[in-house]
Amino acid sequence: MKIDILTLFPEMFDGVLSASILGRAQASGILSIETHDIRAYADNKHKKTDDYPFGGGAGLVMMAQPIFDCMAAVCGDEQPHRILLTPRGKLLTSERAKELSKLDRIVLLCGHYEGVDERVNTLIDEEISIGDYVLTGGELPAMVLVDCLSRFIPGVLGSEESAEDESHANGLLEYPQYTRPASFRGLDVPEILLNGHHANIAKWRHEQAMEKTREMRPCLLGNFGRVDRAYTKK
Numbered sequence: 001m002k003i004d005i006l007t008l009f010p011e012m013f014d015g016v017l018s019a020s021i022l023g024r025a026q027a028s029g030i031l032s033i034e035t036h037d038i039r040a041y042a043d044n045k046h047k048k049t050d051d052y053p054f055g056g057g058a059g060l061v062m063m064a065q066p067i068f069d070c071m072a073a074v075c076g077d078e079q080p081h082r083i084l085l086t087p088r089g090k091l092l093t094s095e096r097a098k099e100l101s102k103l104d105r106i107v108l109l110c111g112h113y114e115g116v117d118e119r120v121n122t123l124i125d126e127e128i129s130i131g132d133y134v135l136t137g138g139e140l141p142a143m144v145l146v147d148c149l150s151r152f153i154p155g156v157l158g159s160e161e162s163a164e165d166e167s168h169a170n171g172l173l174e175y176p177q178y179t180r181p182a183s184f185r186g187l188d189v190p191e192i193l194l195n196g197h198h199a200n201i202a203k204w205r206h207e208q209a210m211e212k213t214r215e216m217r218p219c220l221l222g223n224f225g226r227v228d229r230a231y232t233k234k
């Protein structure tokens with residue numbers, strides 16, 4: 001998959017995209033991520049990319065021209081799926097990230113300051129928000145989206161890791177996980193996980209997932225039927 005990111009702050013992406021699983025996915029050629037500096041496309045003398053909002057109000061709005069020209073240069077003759085990160089967008093879910101992971105190419109546009117000139121929306125196929133709060137820019141949301149959807153691309157996670165057995169994958173939060181040692185400073189791993197009885201372990205994990213979801217996010221329990229089917233398949 002090819003991901004292009006249009007931003008005023010490409011340097012913000014360096015560490016996040018080159019480290020760990022995303023770095024490995026790019027090195028192996030499964031994923032190609034490129035950032036593009038919107039400022040380089042500003043056609044005015046001072047490379048200005050923002051201006052005061054018509055009608056008044058606080059802050060600055062990102063101008064249409066640099067974004068239109070940057071988008072045109074990045075897309076060329078292709079028609080990739082173009083996403084604007086914005087708190088006005090639809091909330092990102094695991095399900096949507098999984099669908100997006102099947103596309104060959106996407107372009108992400110990061111707003112900053114008070115956001116982008118509304119006319120930029122004529123270039124956009126989808127608006128995505130990562131949560132009901134406001135950040136200073138779309139760079140962190142873009143990183144969240146890239147990280148989240150990449151986990152669903154075959155080969156990005158190692159064979160020992162799975163995107164299917166996690167919180168939200170089946171509509172519930174994940175059950176508790178433990179690793180060695182079995183006893184740590186008086187805190188013991190539940191006995192059931194140590195006896196190797198797979199059916200009992202699966203049943204215990206399901207019950208724990210239900211309990212955790214009921215405690216932390218009861219509204220998710222509407223997906224209970226889907227989860228039940230996922231567990232009985234095993």
Ligand SMILES: C[S@@+](CC[C@H](N)C(=O)[O-])C[C@H]1O[C@@H](n2cnc3c(N)ncnc32)[C@H](O)[C@@H]1O
Pocket residue numbers: 085086087088109110111112113114115116128129130131132133134135136137138139141
């Ligand atoms: C300060 S915000 C602008 C908020 C805008 N004035 C509003 O009220 O909707 C600047 C930029 O950060 C990004 N951003 C902030 N919060 C976000 C969120 N929850 N999800 C996705 N993008 C967000 C967007 O790209 C946005 O254009």
